[in-house]
Amino acid sequence: MMSACNLMKAIQMYDFYLYDLNLFLDTHPNDRNALARFNEIKERRKKAYEAYTKNYGPITAVQNNSDEHFYWTDDPWPWERGAN
């Protein structure tokens, strides 16, 4: 099991990778190489999100998976030192 910190780093990396491809695809919507990379990173990103949200809490509110507590409201928040 990866630590919360390492999983968050992986998520930030995949999200940024995907987003930068997103920007490229905005102006090149038929580029098959970029689309293949986009789909590949999308899968890796999904796995990282699943591992993080299952063990360390939601990144978006709808990822909260408890019948007892809304972990979304728990500290720390991303702007706090050491929490991002």
Place this chain on the structure above:
Amino acid sequence: MWSYEKKLQYPVNIKNPNPRLAQLIITQLGGPDGETGAAMRYLSQRYSMPYGKVKATLTDIATEELGHMEMISAIVYQLTRNLSIEQIKESGFDKYFVDHTTGIYPIAASGMPFSAATFQSTGDVITDLTEDLAAEQKARTTYDNILRLVDDNDVKDPIRFLRQRELVHFQRFGEGLRIAQDNLNSKNFYAFNPAFDKISSKK
């Protein structure tokens, strides 16, 4: 971090363009009690909020307000479709048109461009939340006035939805203020700012 969802929070489908009305409704985009000010206010304030539940409330309501900017912009956009120069002149829309054509630009109904001077972020928990309660009521009043000025049901329907959200936000901020007050200790009877005056807010 934010990401965009390619949908409106509530549908906007307006059959009849009405540039005169667009000039009134745009005040909820760029006016003193509009959605842009609301979003910027809550996004700015959340950094000095010490309580998770209220950090969540500010973050979530601010995010919803960004969606409301989009709804107001969609209403203004649809109200200014396919205009002839005659319609532009007759409706008084020419004063907006000369600078912005039919682009969307955040201004008040008076023509005053959006300004951060319409809101505060004081870094004081009680002060900020009290401003937020007032802000939601002021936006509700503006929606009430818009509803008094509009006949078109295609416009009234999404405006009524936005008005109702102001009431829900007022309720949630009231609860947020209560949470903040419950966290003030018994020595902090005069509500010194718990985000800054650490000694008086010690648990």
